[in-house]
Amino acid sequence: MLERLLVVHCPELSREDSGVSRRAFLRVVRAVEDVCPWVTPVRPGVCALPARGPARYFGGETALVDVVAETIRSLGAGYGTAGIGIADGLFAALLAAQDGLVVPKRGTAAFLAPFPLSMLGNADLATALARLGIDTLGAFAALPARHVFGRFGTEGVAGHDIATARSGELPGLRVHPPRARTHHRVPADPDMPDMPVDPDMPVDPDMPADPDMPADHAVPIPLPPESSQPGFWGGTDDAGVRARWAVERVIERIGDHGVVTTGIRGGRGPADQVRFAPWDGPGRSPRPLSTEEPWPGRLPPPAPTLVHADPLPAAVVDAREEHVAVSGRGLLTTPPDRLSIAGRPWAAITLWAGPWPAEERWWSGSRRRVARMQVVTGDHAYVLITEHASWWVEATYD
Amino acid sequence: MFDIDSGHRAPRTPRAPRTGRTLQAGRADRTGAAETGRSLAFLAERARAGVPSAARLVPVVPALGALLPDGALRRGQTVVVNGAGARGAGQLGGAGGAPGGGAAGAVSLVLALLAGPTTAGAWAAVLGVPGLGAIAARDLGVHLPHLVLVPDPGHLWPELAATLIDGVDIVAVRPATPPGPVVARRMAARARDRRTVLIVLPGRSAWPEPPDVCLTVGPCRWEGIEAGAGHLGRREVVVATTGRRAGTGRRHTLWLPSSDGGVDPGEG
Numbered sequence: 001m002l003e004r005l006l007v008v009h010c011p012e013l014s015r016e017d018s019g020v021s022r023r024a025f026l027r028v029v030r031a032v033e034d035v036c037p038w039v040t041p042v043r044p045g046v047c048a049l050p051a052r053g054p055a056r057y058f059g060g061e062t063a064l065v066d067v068v069a070e071t072i073r074s075l076g077a078g079y080g081t082a083g084i085g086i087a088d089g090l091f092a093a094l095l096a097a098q099d100g101l102v103v104p105k106r107g108t109a110a111f112l113a114p115f116p117l118s119m120l121g122n123a124d125l126a127t128a129l130a131r132l133g134i135d136t137l138g139a140f141a142a143l144p145a146r147h148v149f150g151r152f153g154t155e156g157v158a159g160h161d162i163a164t165a166r167s168g169e170l171p172g173l174r175v176h177p178p179r180a181r182t183h184h185r186v187p188a189d190p191d192m193p194d195m196p197v198d199p200d201m202p203v204d205p206d207m208p209a210d211p212d213m214p215a216d217h218a219v220p221i222p223l224p225p226e227s228s229q230p231g232f233w234g235g236t237d238d239a240g241v242r243a244r245w246a247v248e249r250v251i252e253r254i255g256d257h258g259v260v261t262t263g264i265r266g267g268r269g270p271a272d273q274v275r276f277a278p279w280d281g282p283g284r285s286p287r288p289l290s291t292e293e294p295w296p297g298r299l300p301p302p303a304p305t306l307v308h309a310d311p312l313p314a315a316v317v318d319a320r321e322e323h324v325a326v327s328g329r330g331l332l333t334t335p336p337d338r339l340s341i342a343g344r345p346w347a348a349i350t351l352w353a354g355p356w357p358a359e360e361r362w363w364s365g366s367r368r369r370v371a372r373m374q375v376v377t378g379d380h381a382y383v384l385i386t387e388h389a390s391w392w393v394e395a396t397y398d
Numbered sequence: 399m400f401d402i403d404s405g406h407r408a409p410r411t412p413r414a415p416r417t418g419r420t421l422q423a424g425r426a427d428r429t430g431a432a433e434t435g436r437s438l439a440f441l442a443e444r445a446r447a448g449v450p451s452a453a454r455l456v457p458v459v460p461a462l463g464a465l466l467p468d469g470a471l472r473r474g475q476t477v478v479v480n481g482a483g484a485r486g487a488g489q490l491g492g493a494g495g496a497p498g499g500g501a502a503g504a505v506s507l508v509l510a511l512l513a514g515p516t517t518a519g520a521w522a523a524v525l526g527v528p529g530l531g532a533i534a535a536r537d538l539g540v541h542l543p544h545l546v547l548v549p550d551p552g553h554l555w556p557e558l559a560a561t562l563i564d565g566v567d568i569v570a571v572r573p574a575t576p577p578g579p580v581v582a583r584r585m586a587a588r589a590r591d592r593r594t595v596l597i598v599l600p601g602r603s604a605w606p607e608p609p610d611v612c613l614t615v616g617p618c619r620w621e622g623i624e625a626g627a628g629h630l631g632r633r634e635v636v637v638a639t640t641g642r643r644a645g646t647g648r649r650h651t652l653w654l655p656s657s658d659g660g661v662d663p664g665e666g
Contacts, residue, residue, distance in 0.1 A: 379482040
């Protein structure tokens with residue numbers, strides 16, 4: 001299911017080489033940001049935001065469009081006419097904005113159907129399909145996906161996913177604006193305070209200085225990390241350059257957050273100790289933090305190879321099929337005998353250790369009393385966590 | 399450019415001549431006799447031993463050398479890693495996405511395989527394994543800055559794996575959907591073509607293409623833990639090597655992980 005996106009398209013403010021145009025567009029972005037969160041610039045003159053939440057707040061998608069339009073109008077003259085549209089996924093939302101349309105939910109494929117194949121920006125693919133008599137996105141969408149893969153490869157699948165409204169991202173849709181000023185670093189993400197910021201970070205030498213640009217307008221938009229480090233690759237080896245090239249194509253395909261690197265920080269549970277950060281380029285990994293400190297309640301090594309972001313519900317019973325719990329004094333009420341994970345068949349617990357009580361802050365940020373246990377069922381070993389007599393699999397030793 | 403159906407065949411690996419005699423007959427008239435004799439003797443020796451050129455090998459940590467036919471990973475090779483009980487009804491069965499995948503030990507073995515290459519400067523990518531434990535990876539010896547994760551590629555996994563094969567030295571993939579024979583064959587051909595090591599964790603679904611090397615984790619035995627006491631300490635696993643390039647099946651015992659989280663050769 002694709003995200004509902006609202007796109008604001010300001011054709012008069014799309015000149016990248018003009019400071020006046022850029023500043024005006026940034027004022028538009030800020031104004032929209034005042035009424036809706038999560039506004040992201042897509043390319044000069046175009047920004048997008050997830051429409052679902054704001055639409056609910058303002059009483060419908062049409063009402064949301066009116067609110068955004070009124071916000072931009074209230075900036076005064078000089079911002080041109082903004083086209084505003086809503087559809088599923090970025091590709092369709094961009095087209096909808098140009099026509100000022102709100103495409104109904106699940107109507108995106110039908111909306112795209114009459115557009116010519118050239119919209120996909122892949123001339124080879126369009127030519128090949130034209131020979132088969134396929135000249136619109138709708139006709140392309142009617143082809144079965146598996147045949148598309150066999151005949152046109154992955155670029156064909158990328159286009160087919162767009163035409164069938166299964167994907168809204170296509171390489172080239174997003175054009176990140178270059179960083180305006182070298183001395184204004186992108187502010188660190190508050191959720192990732194440990195991300196190293198390199199004071200000697202190389203800067204983009206091609207970025208022309210813009211004397212009429214006030215300093216406070218220099219970096220108003222947080223950019224994704226990989227686009228915020230122009231010129232970083234200069235000194236990397238050949239393998240790193242090739243890896244970056246491949247990874248950036250993957251990012252183009254599935255978005256910034258589809259590709260991650262891992263980092264390690266302190267914490268008691270396995271999930272607390274692992275941090276995933278968006279891909280930040282070769283040679284850059286989140287700084288490992290004090291992993292050697294003996295955290296009270298931290299599990300001794302070896303560490304589990306899989307840490308489940310969403311722990312899996314589990315049931316633990318004793319030999320008489322009574323549920324096992326941890327008492328207020330941190331002891332098991334009865335010896336565990338069998339384990340079932342996510343409703344699957346019971347497996348005999350051959351070995352177990354714990355429980356180790358811990359009082360900690362978990363997802364909610366509030367203090368909670370939990371206990372952990374390690375169990376082995378034949379070839380498999382798990383970290384179980386329990387709270388209020390419920391059990392979850394927190395990690396697996398695969 | 400993205401497609402794994404690139405339409406052209408992978409270039410054939412130049413086959414090492416089978417005997418020294420053929421070699422000498424072909425070359426002796428073109429080069430100086432004494433020098434030729436020496437280098438040809440060397441080449442012939444290498445051909446007899448079936449030793450590939452060092453540039454085609456990617457070294458692994460010492461404990462794993464014995465598992466692999468070449469004593470190392472070989473560029474362009476496809477390696478399938480099966481966990482313990484891969485074909486049985488595992489506790490956490492289901493297509494590769496489920497934790498454990500009904501196959502214990504496969505993720506540890508893959509991470510251990512990535513340790514040597516990433517430390518030596520190679521790049522590795524792991525697709526389709528959400529929640530990969532960074533601490534376990536580090537303790538097994540993986541150089542984390544050279545490890546790229548695509549945790550949830552979904553139905554795009556063949557395409558994304560193909561893209562990564564183009565640029566990353568080692569690509570490990572756990573298919574989110576059962577791989578068809580065509581996809582498997584093309585992916586293996588692309589890895590061969592791009593000289594990338596392709597590691598597949600098929601989980602409960604089978605990899606339809608016969609791999610160069612197939613590593614299967616056998617029964618696991620944990621130490622350090624007993625009914626209600628101690629904690630998981632180290633795990634003894636038996637790994638069987640089979641496959642096209644592996645010759646007759648071999649079995650090796652490993653501590654995976656050892657008590658410090660690394661990998662050690664077992665006593666067995």
